[in-house]
Amino acid sequence: MPAVPDIPSEQDTVDTSGAQASILMVEDTTALAAVYHEYLVRDGHQVTLAATGQAALQVLAAAPPALILLDIRLPDIDGMEILDRVRQEHPHLPVVVMTADGSVNLAVQAMRRGAYDFLVKPFSADRLLVTVGNALERLRLQEMVEIYRERIARPRFHGFIGASLPMQTVYELIQNAASSKATVFITGESGTGKEICAAALHQEGPRSGEPFVAINCAAIPHELMESEIFGHVRGAFTGAIADRAGAAARANGGTLFLDEICELSPDLQGKLLRFIQTGSYERLGGTRAEQSDIRIVCATNRDPLQEVRAGRFREDLYYRLHVIPIHLPPLRERGGDVLEIARHYLARFTAEENKHLLHYTAEAEQLLRSHAWPGNIRQLQNVIRHVVVLNDGDAVTADMLEQALTPAPGRDAGESPPPSPSGSNGTGQATTMPEIRPLRILEQEAVLRAIEHCDGNVPRAAALLEVNPSTLYRKLQSWRANAD
Known part of the structure; x- marks a missing residue:
């Protein structure tokens, strides 16, 4: 007959996410405890036995199990009191009460006070194992629901706004990749928030206290890009009147974000590849090798594989960079996120412009949801600012949005029209004069x-x-x- 320990050791409990489950059986009849213990152990569970209520409370304080099998009648403490303690301190911990034949009313009362199920002694091995299996399965499903609820209930993540399933996937990828030093390759259409994604990776990771340096490779002339990344020494080119540290040095210990990386020239792609492989680089015009410990994150709004096939991007560099891919979904695929983003920027822009537009009409919200938003969040921002600047009142209407979404000749959607100068035609009437x-x-x-x-x-x-x-x-x- 197995011994009846008072308090379990660390080996008496297991992770509830594994195949086995730790079960606390509170039973003062030694013979029954031995039989039920044998049933559960043969089914693969780890069981801790407690013969008294006080021993059970000590077990709960030391290492809460995945499930409790609780005899209602104990020699020292009423089983109902233990049930109440469990419900208060461990509300998600399932409790199956065990009661003798003739005490079913007591078991029903226990169910009303939070017990998951009850067993009437004596019971068979099958009855015990089915009840235990159902209770553990319910616990597993509850844990899964809680996990999903936490994820879906996350409407914001660093600079991102939106609780849609595509964005929850992005948030999860960022969290999983943040702690690694592996390079991350972000893809997505223009205006989807690639720099926000890179910054979130930096802020979520162990380098968050170090520099985050971002470079837009498409906004800098090719002949200046090498100096921008690696720096230069005095006299390296006309106008280089002093040594200058590049982004690789400024980001040392932190993160370097290279946006629109497909714009890099072929020769600079080779130098970047060498830097990624060795962590070593030379400043433009210099001869001394320098070291930098950085995490590289890059992005493009193009198809990088298509750029490789076209010969515009080095294949070896692509595979060095494309270790952890993250694709940002376009706004049109994010469902109700567009409304949350629109409300955020309406509140922000009305405060900045000292206006009073407080909400969108139902028709305006329908237009926001149905529009394709080819320019994604950047276009949405411009449209809302246009509406706020040119309108007043309490609500944004669909007409206001449609005017902002319909560009005038020579003007992009969302761009405010320039003021028209006026003059006189000699008759005292104002007339529009060309500027x-x-x-x-x-x-x-x-x-x-x-x-x-x-x-x-x-x-x-x-x-x-x-x-x-x-x-x-x-x-x-x-x-x-x-x-x-």
Whole structure:
């Protein structure tokens, strides 16, 4: 006959997520305890026996089990009192009460006070194992529901807004990948929040207290990109009047985010590959190797594999970077998230503009949900700001949104129209006069507007303007120099 211990050791309990379950049996009849113990052990469970109520409470305090089999009549403490203690301290812990024949009313009372089920002694092995199995299965399902509820009830995650299932998947990927040093490759359409994703990876991980450095590879001329990433020494090129640390040095210990990485030139792709492999680099114009310990996160709105097939992106670099892929869903696939995001930015922009638009009408919400949002969250932001700036009142209507979504000639959707200058026609009536500005200003505005429209992608803006990308890079450099 097995001994009846008072308090279990660490070996007497197991993780409830495994195949076995730890069970506490509170039974003062030694012979019955031995029989039921044998039934449960043969079924693969780990069982701790307690002959008194006080011993059972000590077990609960030391290591709560996955299930309790509780005799209602004990020599020292009323079993109902123990049941009440369990319900108060461990509300999700299932309790199956055991009672003698003729005490069924007592068992029913126990069920009303929170017991999962009851067994009338004596009972067979099958009856015991079915009851225990059902109780443990219910516990497992409860735990799964709690996990899913926590995930789905998470409407925000760092800079993200939205509780849709696609975004819950993204949040889970970020949490799982954050602690690793492996490179993360973020893909998704423009405006889906790739930099927010990179920042969340940094903030969730062990490097959160170190620098987070972001570079948009499409917004910097190719000839300056190497210096931007790796730095340069004095005299490396015209205008390099002093040594300058690059992003690799500034991000040391932290995270380097390379947005639009497919814009890197082939030669720089090779240098980046070597840096990823060795952690070593040289500044532009320098001869001394430097080391940097960084986690690299990159992103693109293109299909990276298509870029590899087209010969524009190195295959070996792709596989070095594409270790943990995260795809951000477009706004049109995120269901009700669009309303939560729209409400957030309405509150933010009305506060910034000192307006009083407090909510959306039902028709406006329907329009928000049905629109395709090709520009994703960035387009939604622009549309809402447009509405807030040009309207007043208590509610945003569908008409307001439609006006913002319908671009005027020469203006993108969501972009506020420029003020029209007025003059006189000599009869005292105001008339609209064309604004005449220098051609160089118009050219600069057209170029910058095209680059903004393409989300900083200079080659794409050059294609729309039907000029060579190098022409735009030279103009950008010239304008920056004049601005300085």
